[in-house]
Amino acid sequence: MNEIAPSPEGHVKEGTITMDAGEMRCDANPSSPTAPDPSCVVRAPIGLLAELTHRCPLQCPYCSNPLELEKVNVELSTEDWQKVMREAAQLGILQVHLSGGEPTARRDLEEIVKTAAEAGLYTNLITAAVLLKRERLEKLKECGLDHVQISIQDVDTQAENADRIAGYKGGSAKKKEVAGWVRELGMPLTINAPIHRHNIHSVEAIINYAVELGAGRVEIAHVQYYAWALKNRSSLMPTRDAFMAAARLVERKREELKGIIVIDAVVPDYYAKYPKPCMGGWGRGIINITPSGRVLPCHAAESITHLEFDNVRDKPLADIWLNGDAFQKYRGTSWMKEPCRTCPRREIDYGGCRCQAFALTGDAANTDPACSLSPLHEEWAKVADVESHQSPPAFVYRRPGGATPKPAAEKTPVSSDA
Amino acid sequence: MGEPTPRQRTVIATDSKPVMPPYIKMRYDAGRNRWIILAPERLFDPDPIAVEVLKLCDGARTVGDIAAHLSNEYNAPAQDIEVDIIAMLQDLSDKGVVKA
Numbered sequence: 043m044n045e046i047a048p049s050p051e052g053h054v055k056e057g058t059i060t061m062d063a064g065e066m067r068c069d070a071n072p073s074s075p076t077a078p079d080p081s082c083v084v085r086a087p088i089g090l091l092a093e094l095t096h097r098c099p100l101q102c103p104y105c106s107n108p109l110e111l112e113k114v115n116v117e118l119s120t121e122d123w124q125k126v127m128r129e130a131a132q133l134g135i136l137q138v139h140l141s142g143g144e145p146t147a148r149r150d151l152e153e154i155v156k157t158a159a160e161a162g163l164y165t166n167l168i169t170a171a172v173l174l175k176r177e178r179l180e181k182l183k184e185c186g187l188d189h190v191q192i193s194i195q196d197v198d199t200q201a202e203n204a205d206r207i208a209g210y211k212g213g214s215a216k217k218k219e220v221a222g223w224v225r226e227l228g229m230p231l232t233i234n235a236p237i238h239r240h241n242i243h244s245v246e247a248i249i250n251y252a253v254e255l256g257a258g259r260v261e262i263a264h265v266q267y268y269a270w271a272l273k274n275r276s277s278l279m280p281t282r283d284a285f286m287a288a289a290r291l292v293e294r295k296r297e298e299l300k301g302i303i304v305i306d307a308v309v310p311d312y313y314a315k316y317p318k319p320c321m322g323g324w325g326r327g328i329i330n331i332t333p334s335g336r337v338l339p340c341h342a343a344e345s346i347t348h349l350e351f352d353n354v355r356d357k358p359l360a361d362i363w364l365n366g367d368a369f370q371k372y373r374g375t376s377w378m379k380e381p382c383r384t385c386p387r388r389e390i391d392y393g394g395c396r397c398q399a400f401a402l403t404g405d406a407a408n409t410d411p412a413c414s415l416s417p418l419h420e421e422w423a424k425v426a427d428v429e430s431h432q433s434p435p436a437f438v439y440r441r442p443g444g445a446t447p448k449p450a451a452e453k454t455p456v457s458s459d460a
Numbered sequence: 461m462g463e464p465t466p467r468q469r470t471v472i473a474t475d476s477k478p479v480m481p482p483y484i485k486m487r488y489d490a491g492r493n494r495w496i497i498l499a500p501e502r503l504f505d506p507d508p509i510a511v512e513v514l515k516l517c518d519g520a521r522t523v524g525d526i527a528a529h530l531s532n533e534y535n536a537p538a539q540d541i542e543v544d545i546i547a548m549l550q551d552l553s554d555k556g557v558v559k560a
């Protein structure tokens with residue numbers, strides 16, 4: 043049996059891009075040696091990351107949403123999202139990740155889940171959990187919700203730290219309560235923990251906490267430095283030593299907890315030798331749709347300023363996926379320059395992240411500076427080393443307008459919910 | 461009520477009664493012309509033998525029963541089949557795809 047895809051996307055929440063779900067891994071299993079499978083070549087997307095809204099009561103400084111958050115008045119309607127779900131299933135998408143912002147901030151989430159499930163999609167809810175009531179969770183389950191992923195900032199015994207990171211008082215306790223309901227309802231639970239300087243010391247405790255909560259999976263998701271995380275990089279970047287220690291720990295816990303919990307880890311590319319295949323390759327496995335219906339090859343793609351994106355309101359999803367400019371532009375390998383163009387890894391990592399290449403070199407077709415073969419790599423990697431050893435500046439919290447804060451916003455406020 | 465997550469690794473043996481929990485979905489993907497298993501943030505690609513075995517995993521049959529059944533069907537020694545099946549199901553159990 044081959045595992046086709048470690049989930050992607052799933053993670054996109056909370057600033058992590060574990061979206062290599064798009065990557066179709068074809069690992070042969072010992073009992074069934076497999077030749078390269080034709081379906082690993084056929085490129086229908088397998089995952090849809092549906093950002094239902096950018097509204098969110100939390101303010102995580104590593105949020106993967108863009109600095110310019112989309113407003114509620116531009117969001118797609120219920121019918122629009124239902125149409126998207128049906129079109130996604132027809133296109134061959136298998137899993138939909140209902141994300142945000144906070145997806146439960148949409149009152150029509152039940153209707154969207156129901157349509158997705160009826161269309162045959164496997165439905166994942168990627169939530170910060172603080173808005174959920176038990177009855178609503180039951181309702182969502184009835185509508186066909188398959189899986190719940192709850193993001194946490196730290197363990198419950200470090201609730202103060204967790205709530206400070208999220209900028210939301212009482213969040214940690216509430217998440218614990220909701221996780222309990224998920225299990226009581228017999229639904230599978232994943233705990234997602236974005237890891238950075240302010241909680242990297244808790245990695246082992248977080249894994250144990252996920253076991254305690256009854257999760258079948260835990261994601262140790264080192265923050266990926268785009269969007270808000272990039273803005274807060276100097277506050278969030280862990281030292282290389284701390285990262286290495288965490289990586290060793292994950293290995294040890296995997297052995298120790300084999301058969302009890304699955305531990306997935308997303309590595310920070312500042313400390314890697316080669317980049318990750320961003321989204322499993324551009325336009326290859328994943329589609330991302332923003333709250334207003336813009337269709338992106340990855341959730342950060344809007345940062346590449348010359349790309350134009352189609353909207354699901356104007357065109358069928360299949361047409362956008364197959365022919366849309368933004369998807370065609372960096373699909374495959376023919377757009378590559380050296381050193382990627384002739385590199386043996388070009389179909390393994392697809393030259394890394396286009397957004398990072400654009401941000402740092404001004405040309406998205408350049409090699410991602412995360413790659414040690416990029417001429418900019420050394421300079422880039424040094425940034426992490428320097429920043430991680432300085433005392434961390436205050437967070438720039440994720441909230442509308444927060445990216446250009448007035449002086450007052452520099453205090454680290456902890457808002458409480460209604 | 462949901463089953464509590466086991467604190468101990470499930471060890472698959474002859475008398476285990478494996479079953480896929482309801483949130484693990486094995487189905488035929490007509491577009492790709494293959495069977496797939498949908499799981500939380502995962503996709504698995506079962507080969508024809510795995511599909512056959514998993515269809516027999518109903519929570520009532522034991523691994524021994526399944527091996528005997530397949531041994532009849534394929535005219536192969538049940539012993540060999542059982543060893544194969546246990547290895548496969550153990551791997552799937554460790555990944556949370558199968559409970560026993």
Ligand code: SF4
Pocket residue numbers: 055056057098099100101102104105106107142143144170193440
């Ligand atoms: S602010 Fe909200 S959407 Fe952003 S990472 Fe935190 S919980 Fe997720």
Ligand code: SF4
Pocket residue numbers: 316317381382383385386387388389391392393394409410413414415416
């Ligand atoms: S040169 Fe390009 S293709 Fe080669 S490893 Fe680096 S990013 Fe990947």
